[in-house]
Amino acid sequence: MAQGTPLLEVQGLKKYFPIKRGVFRHTVGHVRAVDGVDFTLRAGETLGVVGESGCGKSTMGRSVLRLIEPSAGNVIFEGKDVTKLSKSQMRAMRREMQLVFQDPYASLNPRNTIAQTLMEPMQIHNIGTRSSQMERVRSLLDRVGLDPEYANRYPHEFSGGQRQRIGIARALTLNPKLIILDEPVAALDVSVQSQVLNLLDDLQEDFNLTYIFVAHDLSVVRHISDRIMVMYLGNMAESADSDELFIDPLHPYTQALLSAVPIPDPDAKRERIILQGDLPSPANPPSGCPFHTRCPMAMDVCKREKPVWKEVKPNHQVACHLY
Amino acid sequence: MSTNVGAVVQAPTKARTGKFKKSLKRYPLVYLGALIIVIMALLAILAPWISPHSPIATFNNALSEQGIPVGPSREFLLGADGNGRDVLSRVLWGGRISLLIGLLSMIINLVVGTVLGLIAGVFGGWVDALVMRITDTVLAFPFLLFALALVAILGSSLWNILLTIGILGWGVMARVVRGQVLQVRELEYVQAARALGATEWRIMFRIVLPNVFGPVIVLSTLQVGANILAAAGLSYLGMGIQPPTPDWGGMIQDGLTTYTYAPWEMYSAGIALVITVVGFNMLGDGLRDILDPQSATRQ
Amino acid sequence: MSKVLESTDLQNVLEVKDLQIEFKVDEQYYKAVHGVNFHIAPGETLGLVGESGCGKSVTSMSIMRLLKDPTKVSGQIIYQGRDLLKLTENQMRQVRGNEIGMIFQEPMTSLNPVHKIGRQIGETLLLHRGMSASRARKESIEMLKRVGIPRAEQIVDEYPHQLSGGMRQRVMIAIAMACNPSLLIADEPTTALDVTIQAQILELMKQLAKENGTSILLITHDLGVVAETCDRVAVMYAGRIVEEGSVRKIFKNPQHPYTRGLLNSIPKLTGERKRLEPIEGNVPSLRNMPDGCRFAPRCPFAMDKCVAHNPELFEVEDGHRSRCFLQEGGQ
């Protein structure tokens, strides 16, 4: 799809949440929610980020936007390091990078009409007059497949899928270049989910948007992404082009993840790798490779040394001692 | 009769009364509470015009030859008190004092509590810790006893009483406001506003304040009733409004001396007090169902 | 032990006939389930699939008679020859947890936070087997081992909040299976779990059912889960079953436009990535259900009579039926 200069470069991104204990609530440790993430994203590209709950994918997305202050690392957007911006510079920068939430119910203010919700971004950044703002609202609603006549209704009058369209429209209001989609279809029914996915495809084409698509559903991520990054316990496990990852998964975790997804085809016979045990806590991650406690191929070295991130095939990186 | 025309003309009003009936059925407490409050307030406001006698005048014909107050009669509808004054007139005038103290001290509670609660919730950190320790302190005071002592020392003027109640009674309000602020700031649509570049001030005024509004209204209403009871308690203990100015709490204390043979003063004052407080509690409970549905299940 | 003998009979474990469920909203009753029929044979796993609001969960709750008033349930729910809707509350209690076990979607909230794990499993045994507390405890440890919980002797004395979601769902399965029921109702048992944990739980359910000859009614929205675990499928839409048949027939030869639409709208894990074909529109709400075929407003093949008349379930081939006029008169 898109080849060009990088729009976004994330280097060594970390987010540690302090664990406070004791009489004076001093910090006794850290939850390593994101423990070193790097990637580069070109304009018009979609990066899918997958992993199970607690792998840090949502925190990673929000750290890029500095909705959560990253603990370390750089986020370079169009050559500017976002982590170094002042508060007011950051607020201006938010026109360029937006967020779509998972929960279409909680992310819309129930007291505001749809028009008010969609006009808010323009009011915040002092764009246009009231009538031009209203004009924009109507065209946005039309663009995301809602009747502009609905502008004066309240969120509770809409279904989950319609609300998610409103959430997308809100993110589009300021013509951003980058949109981070945090599980945007996880709360939706299958039939509506596909409507929203198609809408996202169309919008990307029309506005040359760049997406970071955070999700747990592998088939959805495969559908929408150009590149996919698999995360486990705050760390990158594997990254490759979308098709490549599914044809030749290298990391044992990726392999297990793929084999665990139920396929809606009773004839699809595959070898299933069932992982033993639960996810370890990111507050107390295992030594060495974070996956070694559940890995069917764990070796001695995995307990001692953290594997380095290396390119094993062209455009296909993995952090595993097997390679 | 042309049914068609009738239907057309009738329709809108019918719809309106239908809507009223529906909301009355859904929120009976709100309507009943508000009705009680309006009636009690009207009686208090109109006291100078509707009370049959002066509340402080003593009447010779109100006491028997043995000095026993007369019971309810045509002249003294609720009977007379031990000093030969008209109980009805005193009850009506007493309402003025009660409502005035209840409302004004509530406003002090409201202002102090809301401001401190907002400061604690918005700034967080050590400011929050400090404000909350002050709130704990105020809440830990033996309220009535301390109010009693203050009023006794400062002098029991109307202003001292309502200031004392106002200054000592804002703790719960501050806690509720702070809690609400903390809760609202974590909502996802607040995150969304932040992601759009909204300043914390904008979030404060556009989102947090409207959400704080509901619980504050509910609590304020309940607080009026509580403050009326507190003021009456002070008067009952002889440290509130001083005689001969009529006040329900004072009348209950006063009625105690004649209670065994002429109980009407105590009954009248007590019932007036209970009805008024019930009104505010009803309205508060009812409003909670509408404005603050989450905490309706909790409190 | 007699149960094992019975289950070799050809008789169905469960037969639901013309089930109707109505909910009261604002003084008015709305039909959430509209004449549902299905059956489950001994040892069989039936999947009840559909999107949120289609009535699948309500149906499963009505079998256990766990729906709260004011709800009207009518029709017949025949379990081992008895109509559950006609039992007294006391008789029904003997069925719940004893003959029919149930697990739910939210393992995080489905266990009582203030009771120890052992006590929660033991309660079933206490109620239906009249076991003493100490025997129930021993049996609970056995159950924990059977559902694959490590350190069962310790876990038995822990509280639910000390366990992960996957572990809690295993405990729920232990509770449901403690009395060796002939039917297990699983209402979205893996929806709240991660994929790798989901795989563990589905595997466990399959294995336990096989060992005990338990029939399963699996309620889910996930077609993948159905394809991998069920023998037969009933697809629900807006309170009605629109298609039913064996898993192979439903997935390989779907007849109803809704079933086809669902299958087409899921992104695939393999093969070429192409544009999705969604079902247009939204699921109708209880308050304004369309007349005639309820799928007609969203159906690309809708005809005039679809709007006016509600199609019956037409037999497509043996055991495969579809509620669509396209299949009228068979194939």
Place this chain on the structure above:
Amino acid sequence: MGAYIIRRIGQAIIVLIGISIIAFLLLYAVPADPARIIAGPHATPDVVNQIRINLGLNLPIWEQYLKYMGNLLHGNLGTSYIFHTSVMSQISSRMGPTAELALGCWIMELIIGIPLGIYTARHANKVRDVVISALALIGISLPVYWLGLLLLFAFGFKIQIFPLGGTGGIYYLILPSITYGITGAAYYMRLLKSTMLDVMNQDYVRTARAKGASERRVIYRHVLRNALIPVITFAGIDIGTLLAGVVLIEETFNWNGMGMLAYQAIGNQDIPVIMGTVLLLAVFVVLFNLIVDIVYGFVDPRIRYD
């Protein structure tokens, strides 16, 4: 857990110091001249001045405060201006009766409130629930002294089954306890009812039903056990506030407790006694809040203090 308790105790101490400062400032820095009160209206200015120096009232307020607190740490709350006896000994002789009364009132609240809470929760939205809830609303709105007087009149004067007031054993305790119970039980009833209704909608209650547990068992084993947790919190805080608000009921029933002591001291402007009772009662409130927070961890296994 240990660290949590220590932190909570630290907070409680800060609150107590705050209380002492505010109470001291408000009570001692007042226009009324204690020396004049002690000396009487006819004393000469020299005598008054001497008293002032003896009491240390000529010192700056902060020095007076530190002196007071220093004495307090040695269990010395000062000397009554009026009776010239130690405040501590006056208070300690009244503490027993007040504790008795508070306990009686508290138990009566629970006895009335908890069964009604369970009952109304089980029959929510039926006519009986509406009637009981309406009565509860009135109960909350009743002035405790007025109700006390009505009950005294009815059961002490008309039908003479209870004494007309005074301090004593159980017999004297019943009427004041019932009075307070009626006005306070409604809070317990409403709290328990609403938490029970909440809990009844929880998934784990559905699980209990799915196991085949009887309605009784569901209510008592599963619902109540969870719904009582907030009630226990409330009960702990309530006993603190009850102690602090006991003056009205003591006055009405002529009960010789701390409330009465403070009330008389207020009438006499006997500031050391007022200060002593206010401080002590505040200590109780803070103490019970602290106990509640600590006990909470034992009642609810989910709570971990870290």
